[in-house]
Amino acid sequence: xxxxxxxxxxxxxxxxxxxxxxxxxxxxxxxxxxxxxxxxxxxxxxxxxxxxxxxxxxxxxxxxxxxxxxxxxxxxxxxxxxxxxxxxxxxxxxxxxxxxxxxxxxxxxxxxxxxxxxxxxxxxxxxxxxxxxxxxxxxxxxxxxxxxxxxxxxxxxxxxxxxxxxxxxxxxxxxxxxxxxxxxxxxxxxxxxxxxxxxxxxxxxxxxxxxxxxxxxxxxxxxxxxxxxxxxxxxxxxxxxxxxxxxxxxxxxxxxxxxxxxxxxxxxxxxxxxxxxxxxxxxxxxxxxxxxxxxxxxxxxxxxxxxxxxxxxxxxxxxxxxxxxxxxxxxxxxxxxxxxxxxxxxxxxxxxxxxxxxxxxxxxxxxxxxxxxxxxxxxxxxxxxxxxxxxxxxxxxxxxxxxxxxxxxxxxxxxxxxxxxxxxxxxxxxxxxxxxxxxxxxxxxxxxxxxxxxxxxxxxxxxxxxxxxxxxxxxxxxxxxxxxxxxxxxxxxxxxxxxxxxxxxxxxxxxxxxxxxxxxxxxxxxxxxxxxxxxxxxxxxxxxxxxxxxxxxxxxxxxxxxxxxxxxxxxxxxxxxxxxxxxxxxxxxxxxxxxxxxxxxxxxxxxxxxxxxxxxxxxxxxxxxxxxxxxxxxxxxxxxxxxxxxxxxxxxxxxxxxxxxxxxxxxxxxxxxxxxxxxxxxxxxxxxxxxxxxxxxxxxxxxxxxxxxxxxxxxxxxx
Amino acid sequence: xxxxxxxxxxxxxxxxxxxxxxxxxxxxxxxxxxxxxxxxxxxxxxxxxxxxxxxxxxxxxxxxxxxxxxxxxxxxxxxxxxxxxxxxxxxxxxxxxxxxxxxxxxxxxxxxxxxxxxxxxxxxxxxxxxxxxxxxxxxxxxxxxxxxxxxxxxxxxxxxxxxxxxxxxxxxxxxxxxxxxxxxxxxxxxxxxxxxxxxxxxxxxxxxxx
Numbered sequence: 001x002x003x004x005x006x007x008x009x010x011x012x013x014x015x016x017x018x019x020x021x022x023x024x025x026x027x028x029x030x031x032x033x034x035x036x037x038x039x040x041x042x043x044x045x046x047x048x049x050x051x052x053x054x055x056x057x058x059x060x061x062x063x064x065x066x067x068x069x070x071x072x073x074x075x076x077x078x079x080x081x082x083x084x085x086x087x088x089x090x091x092x093x094x095x096x097x098x099x100x101x102x103x104x105x106x107x108x109x110x111x112x113x114x115x116x117x118x119x120x121x122x123x124x125x126x127x128x129x130x131x132x133x134x135x136x137x138x139x140x141x142x143x144x145x146x147x148x149x150x151x152x153x154x155x156x157x158x159x160x161x162x163x164x165x166x167x168x169x170x171x172x173x174x175x176x177x178x179x180x181x182x183x184x185x186x187x188x189x190x191x192x193x194x195x196x197x198x199x200x201x202x203x204x205x206x207x208x209x210x211x212x213x214x215x216x217x218x219x220x221x222x223x224x225x226x227x228x229x230x231x232x233x234x235x236x237x238x239x240x241x242x243x244x245x246x247x248x249x250x251x252x253x254x255x256x257x258x259x260x261x262x263x264x265x266x267x268x269x270x271x272x273x274x275x276x277x278x279x280x281x282x283x284x285x286x287x288x289x290x291x292x293x294x295x296x297x298x299x300x301x302x303x304x305x306x307x308x309x310x311x312x313x314x315x316x317x318x319x320x321x322x323x324x325x326x327x328x329x330x331x332x333x334x335x336x337x338x339x340x341x342x343x344x345x346x347x348x349x350x351x352x353x354x355x356x357x358x359x360x361x362x363x364x365x366x367x368x369x370x371x372x373x374x375x376x377x378x379x380x381x382x383x384x385x386x387x388x389x390x391x392x393x394x395x396x397x398x399x400x401x402x403x404x405x406x407x408x409x410x411x412x413x414x415x416x417x418x419x420x421x422x423x424x425x426x427x428x429x430x431x432x433x434x435x436x437x438x439x440x441x442x443x444x445x446x447x448x449x450x451x452x453x454x455x456x457x458x459x460x461x462x463x464x465x466x467x468x469x470x471x472x473x474x475x476x477x478x479x480x481x482x483x484x485x486x487x488x489x490x491x492x493x494x495x496x497x498x499x500x501x502x503x504x505x506x507x508x509x510x511x512x513x514x515x516x517x518x519x520x521x522x523x524x525x526x527x528x529x530x531x532x533x534x535x536x537x538x539x540x541x542x543x544x545x546x547x548x549x550x551x552x553x554x555x556x557x558x559x560x561x562x563x564x565x566x567x568x569x570x571x572x573x574x575x576x577x578x579x580x581x582x583x584x585x586x587x588x589x590x591x592x593x594x595x596x597x598x599x600x601x602x603x604x605x606x607x608x609x610x611x612x613x614x615x616x617x618x619x620x621x622x623x624x625x626x627x628x629x630x631x632x633x634x635x636x637x638x639x640x641x642x643x644x645x646x647x648x649x650x651x652x653x654x655x656x657x658x659x660x661x662x663x664x665x666x667x668x669x670x671x672x673x674x675x676x677x678x679x680x681x682x683x684x685x686x687x688x689x690x691x692x693x694x695x696x697x698x699x700x701x702x703x704x705x706x707x708x709x710x711x712x713x714x715x716x717x718x719x
Numbered sequence: 720x721x722x723x724x725x726x727x728x729x730x731x732x733x734x735x736x737x738x739x740x741x742x743x744x745x746x747x748x749x750x751x752x753x754x755x756x757x758x759x760x761x762x763x764x765x766x767x768x769x770x771x772x773x774x775x776x777x778x779x780x781x782x783x784x785x786x787x788x789x790x791x792x793x794x795x796x797x798x799x800x801x802x803x804x805x806x807x808x809x810x811x812x813x814x815x816x817x818x819x820x821x822x823x824x825x826x827x828x829x830x831x832x833x834x835x836x837x838x839x840x841x842x843x844x845x846x847x848x849x850x851x852x853x854x855x856x857x858x859x860x861x862x863x864x865x866x867x868x869x870x871x872x873x874x875x876x877x878x879x880x881x882x883x884x885x886x887x888x889x890x891x892x893x894x895x896x897x898x899x900x901x902x903x904x905x906x907x908x909x910x911x912x913x914x915x916x917x918x919x920x921x922x923x924x925x926x927x928x929x
Contacts, residue, residue, distance in 0.1 A: 034759075034762075035758075035759070035762040035763075035766070036766075037766035037769055039773070042773070042774050043770075043774055044740070044767075046766070047766075051759070072808065123844040125844045125847075126844070228855050229854070229855060513798050605884075608885060608886045651885050653885070653887055
């Protein structure tokens with residue numbers, strides 16, 4: 001009897017009572033979702049939804065179970081079901097997950113480049129391989145809208161701002177003096193090579209509250225993570241040589257590089273317009289260490305030192321036989337340590353410290369002058385993901401700067417010293433809220449206090465984006481930005497207030513897989529700019545002001561032509577300032593109304609080569625002819641600027657690259673402005689001299705060899 | 720006594736039935752994923768494998784084949800962003816599989832395959848990073864099992880592709896491809912659900928070599 005009971009019990013327990021479950025999976029708007037996975041939790045039973053969203057399956061499970069539906073890009077759907085053998089019909093509505101890759105993002109003012117992100121406009125390899133840029137980050141970014149080509153400087157001049165208004169950040173930490181010193185009228189190069197970075201975000205306005213002390217633009221560079229392979233790289237350049245080595249461990253990597261450059265032999269071949277005594281020579285070294293900590297922690301350390309020097313003769317404009325020796329030695333150190341760790345799935349902490357040191361030793365006719373700046377930036381940021389719709393970021397930072405300058409006082413016949421200490425503390429907070437996949441808003445603010453002159457500023461930031469369709473989106477950004485007056489003014493007047501700029505930006509961007517179109521319009525208002533009283537550079541105040549407005553277009557297409565990638569950018573700028581020694585409100589000498597760039601790259605498989613061509617155009621720039629009255633200040637215009645540059649990377653072997661580049665192929669004699677004699681000649685006229693490139697063209701040849709166990713790795717990315 | 724015997728017999732048979740069900744169902748869907756042609760066929764097989772993976776919790780094979788299916792979908796997709804999203808899914812499945820079976824050469828080789836397909840989305844921009852990663856990952860798979868035919872075949876494929884791209888000698892790649900082909904015959908495993916794919920692909924490669 002017992003046996004029978006147990007038997008029956010077991011049988012009933014195992015009795016195969018099947019339940020049929022069918023239904024349809026749709027999104028909120030009722031559109032069917034095909035390919036969704038429909039299942040009974042902890043069982044094999046389930047089905048995939050068909051093209052019309054319907055599904056149907058039979059399960060042998062019984063009792064109360066959980067029906068689960070999953071599909072990429074949608075939130076998990078769960079519903080308790082009671083399986084009794086009666087057929088069930090389910091109408092499942094899946095909600096879209098927010099923050100998806102093809103969802104809305106704020107694009108006003110910013111260009112991002114990275115290997116990982118799909119929607120990036122420029123990739124690191126683009127930066128390295130843009131003709132005319134000679135692998136300089138600023139050089140490549142100068143082909144994007146929002147920048148003005150200032151050929152004699154090489155820096156990033158953004159939307160009517162001068163070169164000092166763009167600030168670079170590495171892993172969130174400030175870089176003071178991001179450019180290496182350059183000979184007169186020669187574009188200076190950035191101190192950091194593009195391929196140290198996995199991501200580059202170039203903002204021409206309206207950037208996050210996390211970044212301060214930049215009036216016009218933030219260049220946010222994210223360094224690479226742990227290296228993956230041991231390798232040694234050797235570069236033989238027409239202007240020097242470098243060698244680098246990377247050693248990789250299980251959870252850490254260390255890379256080091258040393259480089260020596262000397263342009264003396266090159267100048268021996270190509271006639272220069274500069275009367276060199278000693279041509280530029282530089283020695284540089286850098287090291288990067290990466291350590292993974294635990295599951296999510298990453299410690300990064302980067303250090304760089306550089307020493308460069310040159311000397312030349314400046315000739316008098318009135319009497320060119322009169323010359324004065326100018327000698328410069330620059331010593332530079334940069335160190336940056338940063339750490340990032342996810343504390344939980346909702347909290348991430350990151351922070352770090354950067355150390356900046358630079359010293360310019362200058363001798364003019366053997367009289368010592370010079371300046372030294374030391375800066376330490378410390379920052380801590382917490383990111384909190386409250387839900388998939390709301391992200392909050394907050395942080396604090398301290399920037400300490402010490403500046404010291406020695407100048408020669410001709411009246412006293414001896415050197416004088418000026419110096420200041422600036423201690424800046426800042427705190428910022430920002431919230432990003434996704435109403436849905438189409439609308440996102442970001443609001444925040446930044447508070448700064450500067451001990452040097454007890455100035456406190458509060459800078460609000462706001463951005464909105466709306467993506468009505470799959471490919472097009474509108475963005476808006478507003479922000480207030482501040483920056484300390486330049487050292488050369490602050491050293492004479494410590495009480496100078498923060499210079500400010502307000503940005504308003506409207507942007508429309510249309511992106512498909514390999515094509516991008518964008519148009520952006522902006523207005524920018526400058527206040528508290530440094531102004532000289534009675535044209536006396538020692539009597540300075542914050543009475544200066546200015547504004548800038550413009551429209552910009554960008555088009556990139558990597559798809560239409562096989563192996564071809566090209567982009568076009570155009571910027572229109574209308575700007576005026578009343579600052580420094582300006583007697584009237586006028587367009588600054590660095591500003592040109594129209595800037596156009598066309599960048600073309602073609603990979604030719606047969607020749608194992610990539611060819612790049614860049615054409616740049618800048619309309620005329622203003623200058624002041626002192627023979628005219630002050631009412632004609634900046635009324636004269638230089639000729640327009642044209643440049644056609646080309647480069648070629650040839651890969652004859654797997655680990656060998658030959659790289660050749662040349663700027664200004666057409667040999668155009670570009671004039672950037674005019675210098676005038678400091679006193680009039682016998683006829684009472686100020687004589688002029690054109691500011692021109694040191695040589696019309698700059699040609700470069702490099703051979704890059706990579707030694708690693710894996711012979712397929714080459715230095716293409718490092719060019 | 721009889722009762723107990725019967726009870727035991729039942730329990731054992733139920734247990735055996737359960738494990739058979741895993742093998743039987745896996746066999747069915749492994750076949751489905753190997754023979755799928757359309758996106759729908761792949762998706763349906765992947766979904767079934769995902770269901771098994773979720774229910775089983777201690778088996779790496781369902782994750783392996785789910786990832787394999789997604790890689791196949793990635794190779795079929797024309798748009799770069801589609802490719803990437805399939806590869807993202809494949810990588811998630813591989814990570815879950817590795818959490819169950821850390822030192823499985825098959826899973827590690829498959830991870831290398833994901834990196835290799837990533838390169839095809841944008842060779843110029845991604846080549847340097849992802850081909851490095853693919854080589855490294857294949858190297859790790861071969862470190863676990865130097866004779867794994869798929870790890871060898873994929874490594875050969877990668878070397879061949881790189882050599883072709885740069886127009887250099889394919890001798891090394893072809894040597895490796897031949898070694899891989901030999902290993903498809905020699906490779907033995909006790910796991911009836913272990914992967915078997917790759918032979919044809921390798922034969923094709925060897926043909927290109929000659």
